[in-house]
Amino acid sequence: MSLDQYLVDGRVKAIGIREFGDVTKLEDITIPLLPLQGRDIRVHIKAVALNPVDTSVRIGYFGRDIDEYRVLGYDGAGEVVEVGPEATLFKVGDKVMYAGIFTRSGTNSDLAIVDERLVGRAPKRLSFAEAAALPLTGLTAWEGLFEHLELKAFDPANRGKRILVLPGAGGVGSLVIQLAAKLLGLYVIATASRPESIEHCKKLGAHLVINHREPLKAQLDAAGVDGVEYIYNGYDLAVYTEQYAQVIKPFGKIVSILESAGPVTLRGLMLKRVTLTWELMFTRALFNEDPIQQHYILENIAQLVDDGVLETTVSSILPYNVENMRKAHEILESGTAIGKVVLSKD
Numbered sequence: 001m002s003l004d005q006y007l008v009d010g011r012v013k014a015i016g017i018r019e020f021g022d023v024t025k026l027e028d029i030t031i032p033l034l035p036l037q038g039r040d041i042r043v044h045i046k047a048v049a050l051n052p053v054d055t056s057v058r059i060g061y062f063g064r065d066i067d068e069y070r071v072l073g074y075d076g077a078g079e080v081v082e083v084g085p086e087a088t089l090f091k092v093g094d095k096v097m098y099a100g101i102f103t104r105s106g107t108n109s110d111l112a113i114v115d116e117r118l119v120g121r122a123p124k125r126l127s128f129a130e131a132a133a134l135p136l137t138g139l140t141a142w143e144g145l146f147e148h149l150e151l152k153a154f155d156p157a158n159r160g161k162r163i164l165v166l167p168g169a170g171g172v173g174s175l176v177i178q179l180a181a182k183l184l185g186l187y188v189i190a191t192a193s194r195p196e197s198i199e200h201c202k203k204l205g206a207h208l209v210i211n212h213r214e215p216l217k218a219q220l221d222a223a224g225v226d227g228v229e230y231i232y233n234g235y236d237l238a239v240y241t242e243q244y245a246q247v248i249k250p251f252g253k254i255v256s257i258l259e260s261a262g263p264v265t266l267r268g269l270m271l272k273r274v275t276l277t278w279e280l281m282f283t284r285a286l287f288n289e290d291p292i293q294q295h296y297i298l299e300n301i302a303q304l305v306d307d308g309v310l311e312t313t314v315s316s317i318l319p320y321n322v323e324n325m326r327k328a329h330e331i332l333e334s335g336t337a338i339g340k341v342v343l344s345k346d
Contacts, residue, residue: 003081006044006110007033014109015325016071020060023326029069031105034113036084041116043096046128047344048107048320049075050328051136051171057102058329064103074099075340076107077122077131087116089295095122097298099136101285108325117291118284120298123305130312133171133340136281137313138301139294140257141175141232144279145184148255149230153183162187163230164247166212166240169197171340172257174204174313176232181205182309189220189228200338204311217246228252238262245269255279315339 006012011030019025036042054072056062077097080090090096098119100106105113122131145151151158165176168190180186182205190201191212198209210219212235220227227249233240233256244254245268253275269276284291304310316331318324320343328341 003033003042003111006081012109012111014071014105015322016069016108017058017066018069019066020058023058023329025058026322026326026329028322029071031069031071031109033111036082036113038084038086039088039116040084040113041080041087041090041119042082043076043078043098043112043114044081045076045078045107045109045112046346047077047132047342048073049132049136049314049340049342050332051075052332053102053136055329055333062102071105071109073106073108073112074102075132075134075136076100076112077128078112081111083116089116090119095128096120097122097131097135097302099139099281101282103286115285115291116295118294120295121302123302125306126312128346129317129342129344130314132342132344133312133314134175134301134305135298137171137175137340139281139297140172140279141179142297142301143281144232144255144257145176145179148277148279149232149253151184151186151230154185158185160187161230162189162225162228163232164189164191164216164228165206165232165234166191167234168192168201168206168209169338170234171313171337172234173232174200174339175310177201177204177206178310180232181207183304186230189225191216194336197338216240216243220247231255234258236261238264241265242268245272245274248272248274250274253277313339314342317342317344319343320345
């Protein structure tokens with residue numbers, strides 16, 4: 001299959017940065033068409049979704065130098081146009097979704113390369129734009145619940161147990177709520193502060209919604225909830241650690257997808273023998289630790305979507321161009337996004 005139809009003067013169109021900084025650093029660029037190696041596949045990207053990691057990389061949070069350019073994008077959906085010499089999971093023409101890894105050029109490109117072990121098929125019932133919203137947050141939610149909190153789907157032992165999801169209306173929280181309520185059978189308590197966010201959480205399956213801008217324990221007490229067994233934290237851990245110690249039950253478990261920007265007092269958690277663990281969906285790819293597990297997770301998520309168990313978490317779809325990419329970064333940095341912002345080429 002010829003790739004010429006996707007190229008401009010033999011190069012690939014992309015949106016990238018040449019230096020770290022604000023959204024004005026995002027620009028249209030062209031990059032070389034690199035060869036595939038090992039289990040790589042090449043995907044014609046049809047839609048991309050935004051995540052906090054996009055803005056973090058743009059401002060230089062991870063500290064890796066930029067040689068000539070950096071292509072961001074850590075959620076994408078599209079069609080396979082070429083497979084590497086050792087690739088076996090996909091063939092040309094397959095419709096796929098993936099999150100990738102921030103040490104390689106990302107999905108904000110007409111053609112992108114990714115290790116097939118990090119890729120899953122796109123759900124049949126979704127458009128590319130709807131599918132692009134699922135991979136990174138889906139992997140993060142799945143790994144946090146099933147691997148770190150060690151929960152099992154449809155386990156009778158889950159009945160009556162409670163999980164606090166903070167915040168509930170973001171990309172990750174939107175998937176955690178669905179998985180926890182529909183597959184795990186947990187009583188889900190989500191946090192949200194705006195009417196539209198509260199309604200979003202309830203629609204996805206949250207049994208109770210409280211405000212993370214107000215003391216957590218007082219709100220749980222008022223609702224007749226005497227504590228939670230599990231907490232899925234998606235905010236600066238230092239802000240809520242002491243409150244978590246108040247509401248979590250002895251021997252409870254907390255998984256956090258964010259580190260702490262300041263000192264954290266853990267005494268309250270220690271007294272209750274609480275387990276605190278971390279989730280980062282990039283870890284498997286960064287350290288080449290059984291990366292094919294992410295293929296299996298994405299395949300499961302696609303099947304659950306096709307079965308009507310899970311729904312995509314798209315909040316808005318914008319045409320794919322550099323102006324809208326800048327706008328999407330600004331929406332994400334405002335902290336007011338509900339679900340996922342997607343840019344589509346269709």
